[in-house]
Amino acid sequence: MSETGIGARVQRLEDRRFITGRGRYTDDINRPGQAHAYFLRSPHPHARIRAIDIADAETAPGVVAIFTGRDIKKFAPDSDDLLDEDIGGLICGWMIHSKDGSPMKAGAHPALAKDVVRYVGDHVAVVVAETLRQAQDAAERIVVDYEELPSVTHTAKARDAGQPEVHEGIARNTVFEWELGDKAGTEAAFGTAAHVTTIDLTNNRLVPNPMEPRAAIGEYEEGDDAFTLHTTSQNPHVARLIISAFVGLAPEHKLRVVAPDVGGGFGSKIFVYAEEVICLWAARRLKRPVKWASDRTEAFLCDAHGRDHVTRAQLATDRDGRITGLRVHTIANLGAYLSTFASSVPTYLYATLLSGQYAIPAIYAEVDAVYTNTAPVDAYRGAGRPEATFVVERLVEVAAREIGMDPVAFRRKNFVTSFPHQTPVIMAYDAGDYDAALTKALSLHDYDGYAGRKAESRAAGKLRGIGFSAYIEACGIAPSQAVGSLGAGVGLWESAEVRVNPTGNIEVLTGSHSHGQGHETTFAQLVSHRLGVPIETVKIVHGDTDKVQFGMGTYGSRSGAVGMSAINKALEKIVAKGKKVAAHVMEASEGDIEFKDGQFRVAGTDKSLAFGDMALQAYIAHKFSGQDLEPGLKEGAFWDPTNFTFPAGVHICELEIDPETGVTTIERWTAVDDFGNVINPMIVEGQVHGGIAQGVGQALLEGAHYDAEGQLVTASFMDYCMPRAHDFPTFEVGMTVTECPSNPLGMKGCGEAGAIAAPPAVINALTEALGHENVAMPATPAAIWKAAQGLQRMAAE
Incomplete structure (x- = not known):
């Protein structure tokens, strides 16, 4: 591994301008x-x-x-005159059909x-x-x-008889009534179940706040x-x-x-x-x-808000503790208008992940999407995947407790163990080792010492709890054929162009976009690694439609698996042409040219040509004969993968509650994730840290709330509480690796993992500490104090 190549912990190149106040944001432009x-x-x-x-x-x-x-109004062609026709409204780019086959009801925006x-x-x-x-x-x-x-703001009541219509003529404020899975097979599984676990969940509305x-x-x-x-x-x-x-x-x-x-951005x-x-x-x-x-x-x-689901979920198990079926009914609040990708979030980004890491034979999900008189709701970090993981991991935890099985053993018994694995809800998991992540997490966390730590907390008058979250997500939102079949209005490939200048420095134009993920570093690391050039000779260009031909942007943890795969494909073309140039210059057969560590060599000889020298020769072109090789060195590529990627892992939250104040302190956090091959471990760990912080924020602090009159009463940081550094311990972060087979770099994506895994880990820990399941997000100190006081009263009685 080179000092700047794949796997190196290179400090972020872009941070110099950011921390010195030399960034150039839209509001800086006049x-x-x-x-x-x-x-x-x-x-x-x-x-x-x-x-x-x-x-x-x-x-x-x-x-x-x-x-x-x-x-x-619209302008008349070639004129400043206004026509009578209004300009087009804002659109939702993903068509969802209801279970009866009718298209979703999109109100004018x-x-x-x-x-x-x-x-x-x-x-x-x-x-x-x-x-x-x-x-x-x-x-x-x-x-x-x-x-x-009259207005309606309550998610669960939006479809009730007598509620006002947000959009005239859209009955019961229903955007669509959608379903996924095998209803009959799932009903049969519940009919023969030895035990059925039922939970009611609210996935609280969030404000992204970049x-x-x-x-x-x-x-x-x-x-x-x-x-x-x-x-x-x-x-x-x-x-x-x-x-x-x-x-x-x-x-x-x-x-x-x-x-x-x-x-x-976080999706917003x-x-x-x-x-x-x-x-x-x-x-x-x-x-x-x-x-x-x-x-x-x-x-x-x-700004488009996130989450806002009300769900009833049930899990069926047999006498041996194996899961036999899962059924879910969710009401998803989409706000007053359909935002750009709103319809995809509670459907194909949510229900398709309800199998989690588990081999569940039968799943049936129903999603009723509703309009309310609230801000539009769309993708927020994780986008559907956090909502699915919260359902699955709360169900699994509660089911284990109800049947008297250790939650670790229950998960192990039900993990998917062979790949590829076809779930009952579309997704086909291609690679993974879920037990390895769990085993490593338990070791890093010192799970064996938990009982002793719990006893110490009890002696000090505190309540200690531990919670697990074995999450999975679908990332690299990309396979155009797949998303097209599911209703997406665009293909979700990615593009790249690599321009090598005569002096050997390199410009990479990417259709991905960076808003804090460190692309200018990781993308340059790939180029440095593949071409054997110094990282400082590489410039990453993005975010300008006049420079980059076309691109699909950054969301869904797709920039590595999809965006970098496009760059890699273009780099392969650069090397291939470089071999042709080197063969002309060194008067050798193209088949005899080898490329390694930035050098083109004639096999079996001491003849070589450095990458920079080859680039200059490509533009001089004196050695080219006839028209068999064009001057210059610029190549482009599009990458459209064959499958989503499936990052997965296990997060463990250990916390302590002060029953006198309701204050929850996170004492330990262990995260073991499988992101496939990692370009820059330091940047990936930072992404995990940030995701955990946002997930904990949802679990303990954050919640957008509209009152009965439709006013947002959490419309400032005075009322909407964001997590701070002192809310967290030092995170213990580890990784396992199973390479992703659907892209040439073996990458899976890391940007959303922490936000997906964290909420159920926290709530599972809180409920374990309190000894009951009646804890909703956000579990503020006031809510936890009430729950803890109830326990103390019961103990006294």
């Missing part, structure tokens, strides 16, 4: 002559817009223009509300002014005549009739595609989307939002750049 946009948002969860009076606001200092939903607002924060009007403060001041002078309408709030700058170049959008996006090419093809602002070749440094920046569309539209209308930057309150109100 365009000549730009104006500032501020959105007037609905204070009501559901209301009819009778009228909007902007007369007073238009006279406010600095105001350039004010637009409402009735103004947002305009960029600015025209007649009805459907959640607190819905876009009512936009003020464009010379400064942001002037735009904000003017917005306060807009008078909107609202007719308040460090950098969203921002957008729309520009219009009148001479070229072309647009540029600078935006905080995880997939700029998909943003361009949607805004071009569905919103209809401009053809793709007339729209450039640039996503510079992005300060975190995958989607196309109204603010991006309006900034572009207004830039053309006003003939000047229009900039918008979200504040944190807007982020709480309007």
Whole structure:
């Protein structure tokens, strides 16, 4: 292993600019002559817009223009005139069909509300002014005549008779009633079960809260009739595609989307939002750049939220403790509108993982997706996989306790042990060793010493608990044929282009996008390893649709397995052409050229040519004969894998409860993960740490809550509690390796694992400590105090 190649713990190359304040984020960019946009948002969860009076606001200092939903029309071709036709609304790109075969009910999602607002924060009007403060001041002078309408915010009650319709004509607020699995076979398994475990779960709604709030700058170049959008996006090419093809602002070749440094996304920046569309539209209308930057309150109100499931789940077991069946009914809250990938999250990213790491013969899942008068819900770190793991791992833990079996032994008895393994819910696991991860985790955690530590806590008046989470996820969201058959509107391959300059330095253009994962380091490590060149000679280019031909962005832990596989394929083409160039220069047969450690050699001789020298010769081209070899050295590739990847592992949480205060302290955390081959262990460990922190945040602290009047009462960090460093111990992180067979690098993906594994590990530990299962997320100190006091009263009685 080289000092900078695959497997090396290379410090992140991009961090120098980040920690010295030299990053370039969207809000750092200011365009000549730009104006500032501020959105007037609905204070009501559901209301009819009778009228909007902007007369007073238009006279406010600095105001350039004010637009409402009735103004947002399409432009006439080759003209600045507005047509009567509205621009296209925002779309959901994944079609789901109900169990009766009918397509999902997609309510209209305009960029600015025209007649009805459907959640607190819905876009009512936009003020464009010379400064942001002037735009904000003017917005306060807009008078909107609202007719308040009844609203519904409760996930479990949205389908009840008598509830108001979020979208007129969509009965019972139901987007779809979907199913997956073998209903008859599952019913038969439950009919003969020796024991049935039943649990009711709520997977709490979360606000993603990336460090950098969203921002957008729309520009219009009148001479070229072309647009540029600078935006905080995880997939700029998909943003361009949607805004071009569905919103209809401009053809793709007339729209450039640039996503510079992005300060975190966690899924919330995958989607196309109204603010991006309006900034572009207004830039053309006003003939000047229009900039918008979200504040944190807007982020709480309007960024797509995550999770929000209400589930009843049952597990059937035989007399020997083997699982024979699983059935699940979930109500999934999708908010007021269908966000870009919302429909896929509680269906094909959720129910297809309900087998977990276990050989379950029969599974049947039903998912009812509902509209409510709340912010849209879409992918958030893990996207469906955390929800599935929470169901499975809580069921497994409770079932083991009910039948009196050690939870470790129960898991081992039911693990999948041979591969490939076809689950009853579509997924075919290709490689893994689940028992190896469990065994290693138990050793690292000192599981044998747990009983002694529990006794010590009891003597000190504390409650100690231990919880397990044996998770699995489907990553590398990619196989185009597979996702197409499941309703995806796009293929999910990835692209790359490798450009070798005459002096031997290298530019890699990737369709993946980095928003904190360290791609500029790990991608360069791959290039350094494959070509035998210094890592500092490699530059990674991403996030600009005018530079990168096309790409599908970053989400679903796909950048390694899919994005790097595309780079690897392009590198193979570079080496192949390099051999041709070297053969010409060294006057040898191409078949005799070997390449290793950055050197092209003629086999059996001392003739060699360094990679950089070969690159120069490729451009000089003096040695090329005829037309058999083109000058230059640039190759591109697309990679479309044959399967998802299946990272898996075991996390163990050991915690202590102070029953007098309800404060939970995590004393130990052990994570053993199988990510396949790892490029940079240091970066991977950091991803695991961050994921655990987010998962623990969900379990103990975070929860977005709407009251009965539809107001988000957790709309700031005063009310929405985020985890801090002092909430965690030092993590014990280990790895096992089974290579993934569906990509040439043997990688599986690591970015979401911690967030998937952590919530059930925490809740399993809490319930073990308390001795009962009635603990919901977030398990705040107040909730745990009540639970602990109940125990103390029972003990006293």
